[in-house]
Amino acid sequence: MNQPENIVDKESVEKEPMPQMRLDYLVEVTDKNGKVIQRIAAPSRSFVRQWYEVMRTQAAQAGMTIKDTGGTDRGVGISINNLYAKAGIGVTIYGLRIGKGTTAVTISDYALESPIEEGTGLDQFEHQLTTITLPAVVGSTCSFTISRSMLNSSGATITGIKEIGCYMRMAAAYYGLGFRDVLPSAIYVPHGGAITVTYTIGVTV
Amino acid sequence: MKHELWYSVVVRDRHGKVVSRERHRARSFLKAWNQMIYMHMSGSGPTIKNTGGTNVTAELNTLDFRMQPTPGIYCGTGDTPVTIEDYYLESLAALDLLAMTVSEAAIADSHCYFLVSRSFLNTTGATITVREVGISVYVGKTGTPESTTCMVIRDVLVAPQAIPDGGGITVDYTLEVVA
Numbered sequence: 478m479n480q481p482e483n484i485v486d487k488e489s490v491e492k493e494p495m496p497q498m499r500l501d502y503l504v505e506v507t508d509k510n511g512k513v514i515q516r517i518a519a520p521s522r523s524f525v526r527q528w529y530e531v532m533r534t535q536a537a538q539a540g541m542t543i544k545d546t547g548g549t550d551r552g553v554g555i556s557i558n559n560l561y562a563k564a565g566i567g568v569t570i571y572g573l574r575i576g577k578g579t580t581a582v583t584i585s586d587y588a589l590e591s592p593i594e595e596g597t598g599l600d601q602f603e604h605q606l607t608t609i610t611l612p613a614v615v616g617s618t619c620s621f622t623i624s625r626s627m628l629n630s631s632g633a634t635i636t637g638i639k640e641i642g643c644y645m646r647m648a649a650a651y652y653g654l655g656f657r658d659v660l661p662s663a664i665y666v667p668h669g670g671a672i673t674v675t676y677t678i679g680v681t682v
Numbered sequence: 683m684k685h686e687l688w689y690s691v692v693v694r695d696r697h698g699k700v701v702s703r704e705r706h707r708a709r710s711f712l713k714a715w716n717q718m719i720y721m722h723m724s725g726s727g728p729t730i731k732n733t734g735g736t737n738v739t740a741e742l743n744t745l746d747f748r749m750q751p752t753p754g755i756y757c758g759t760g761d762t763p764v765t766i767e768d769y770y771l772e773s774l775a776a777l778d779l780l781a782m783t784v785s786e787a788a789i790a791d792s793h794c795y796f797l798v799s800r801s802f803l804n805t806t807g808a809t810i811t812v813r814e815v816g817i818s819v820y821v822g823k824t825g826t827p828e829s830t831t832c833m834v835i836r837d838v839l840v841a842p843q844a845i846p847d848g849g850g851i852t853v854d855y856t857l858e859v860v861a
Contacts, residue, residue: 497708526859536748563725612720614767
């Protein structure tokens with residue numbers, strides 16, 4: 478096929494894009510007295526496919542098959558529940574989670590590699606309420622935060638925390654991974670202490 | 683991993699011949715996009731400005747984020763730079779709207795993306811110069827009717843695109859995440 482003679486091709490190839498929608502995370506660990514003893518803040522690299530598949534479901538108003546956090550393909554349709562992540566106390570099927578997995582994030586991740594369970598037993602945390610702030614505009618950015626603390630009442634230090642992420646609701650009864658990050662270094666939380674994970678979701682023009 | 687938004691425009695004359703095209707990284711998720719993400723993640727409806735400039739109390743609705751069959755992509759003639767608070771195109775172009783399409787979500791290597799597309803025809807009898815494009819979606823709200831539209835993406839084109847009479851323009855947006 479011949480190229481049009483007078484075509485004006487203005488395609489750009491930009492090497493380092495400015496992300497228009499971005500995630501950043503902050504992880505803080507406090508001891509039993511509330512003193513901050515560890516802190517990691519970094520840009521997230523980690524929306525995964527389920528996030529986009531849910532967004533596409535809403536945009537197209539057409540359901541599709543999406544993998545849940547158990548690795549099972551589910552038929553997910555339009556729903557007021559899609560993306561919901563404001564989990565209550567002790568709820569771990571959705572909301573922010575932490576884990577001990579160390580495998581690098583891939584686009585097809587569907588769960589944390591080794592999520593830490595709810596409870597006061599060995600290597601368990603008490604998951605607190607997930608809180609979400611109202612979006613606020615500062616300069617040319619609009620952002621909000623989603624945050625959750627997890628308390629260590631296990632009686633021992635919990636070590637090797639290396640991954641964080643967000644489980645979200647999908648339609649009426651399913652749950653999917655929205656984003657996941659592997660931390661640059663492992664975190665430990667002493668007995669009586671807590672770990673708080675905060676993601677900031679922002680758009681910038 | 684990069685979260686990216688791209689747009690492309692292709693202009694054709696009355697015979698279907700491509701006369702111009704442009705593809706660029708968009709810079710343009712607007713405030714309303716993040717407000718809707720917030721609403722779905724939290725279950726709480728913020729105050730959102732609709733495409734008419736009216737503040738409404740958003741409320742979860744199955745129509746949220748709907749782009750097809752309506753509202754979807756629009757073209758305009760304004761060239762005022764994008765701001766985070768933009769709620770509509772500066773000046774809607776008098777083009778005939780064809781059907782909106784939203785592709786399946788696709789995985790290609792380390793990319794996950796879907797494509798949103800619409801074509802427009804110029805039947806005005808004169809050339810129209812498109813300088814801005816954007817996407818509107820449905821959002822639920824309190825009261826009646828139970829939904830309204832808000833603009834969630836807007837871009838000012840790098841180069842104005844002249845659409846000859848009888849010709850058309852196709853606008854594509856690609857929403858993707860790249861590992």
